[in-house]
Amino acid sequence: MGDPVVSLHNVTKTYIRGGTEVSVIRDLSFVIPAGTFLAIMGPSGSGKSTLLNVMAGIDRPTSGSVVVAGTRLDQLSEGEMARWRARHIGYVFQTYNLIPVLTAAENVELPLALTHLTRRERAEHVKTALRLVGLGDRMDHYPRQLSGGQEQRVGVARAIVSDPTMILADEPTGNLDRESADDILTLLARLNRELGKTIVMVTHDPRAAERAQMIRHLEKGLLEMPP
């Protein structure tokens, strides 16, 4: 295990709902070393997706400090945060979230539109990423022409194409059948093992969590630490 990629210190996240303050994350502190494949488990409403969003820089903590890839996120402006996300985060969504009007290759190319790569370099990266997820022959297919499992593999290719510091996956197998889910988990494990990618996966499926190196349970906003 390497240096910490994620370091949370006394992180709290509260929302105001119907005039009442609701704590989703309470005083959370932990570190994730580089190269870890971590699964965060917990029931619905436990705060696991919020925790993932805070680490991804798409949500801000109410208090506490969040340091990811050496950057203190709670101090970044909106624009800086977007640029930081483009550079360091690959995000895999439960519902794949592919852009329906773009082909598989174009969807994967999207994060590269924010880089200074040339058109040819972008095409090379896209090809490599899609081949890595086993969809080298589906480059020109639109999302509607792909199965759920294939769509999610495109989603994974999109998450890794810009070679981010960390991959965050929010219930990546939540909408998939068992076989496709296994394929995705194998793919994530391979990315971690062979490319040394740090992966944080939120799931409520114990079978999915088992594929990770490390499992943490989140209960009512509090992280259950290993005995």
Place this chain on the structure above:
Amino acid sequence: MLWSVYSLRNLWARRVTTLLTLSGLGLVVFVFVAILMLAHGLEQTMGRTGDPSNAILLSKGALSEIESSLSRDQTGVLAAQPEVVTLADHQVAAVREIALQLTLRKRERGSLASLSVRGSSPVAFAVRPRLRIVQGRAWQPGTTEVIVGSQVARQFPEARLAETLRFGRREWTVVGIFEAEGSGFDSEVWGDVDQMMTTFHRTAFSSMTLRLADPEVLPAFKARLERDPRFKVSVKREPEYYEGKAEGLARLIRVTGLFLTVVFSVGAILGATMTMSASVAHRTTEIGTLRTLGFTRGHILQAFMLESILLSLAGGLLGVAGAALLNRVTISTVNWDTGAELAFGFHLTPGMVGEGLLFAVFMGLICGLVPAARAARIEIVHALGERTA
């Protein structure tokens, strides 16, 4: 590049809505360009009337030939000015004319129409060399023969070759049809000035047109004649005089047209704004995804603005294409400045294509602004479905 593909494909994905919206925008651009074409066509018709080498003389204070009155003696002296061209037969290039507005009952439908009649003399062809007889021949002096402009021949079946026109309680035989390069003369009937003066009990001419040897001398010529107490005339360059005669109608077309354009554009902009707003609402998750990937609020604003501009531009192209179909179509209406029927056409210029498309882009900017700003303001977590669990 990918951004443009994204915007274009999104428009294509909603092609029925896109088509309806761009038709609305296209209609506005069509009206806008058609009005410009019509006003330009009118100005061009009037601007083409007359020759820049010619000076038209009216009695002082008269705004048009109809109000003007020049005596035979006066015109004799005026024609003898040294600036005027002397023709091969030693005649001076000066034509004394009377202008009449007649109401004619159209034979076929019985409706009334206004007709401009000009009593002239054969020297008119030397003064206005661009005018040519395309059918038949010129009138014989001292007879009740007339020639008609091509637009008159087109609109009045009774003004065709060898037909007879009835006015001033006399019958006038059409012996020729002339063309004057699409100018206002094309909407006139010309005949012998003396016959017309007798018929209409006139003792004075309406105007005199002189062909100058050097068009450059006109300002000095004008100043000299207008200062001379013997004449009491006003001098104008011939095309400027005719252009001025259509100013009122051109202004009316522009004002009415712009009013229509504004009213239509409000409707079309509202329609397009609603389309774009629906598109934003429909693509909230997509916006959240793009933002998660690292695209900024600025990028989102840009994407939706681009989409709105592309939509409007497509509408603009449709409108301009529709307006282009009107090119060279001729209409005839009463020129309010003269009371006479005047035929003129829609005329499209590259400048108008540019103005039409610019107007479309402007509408695109307006209708895209609010939805695009709303799209850019959406919080990522809300866009992705308020997953706070």
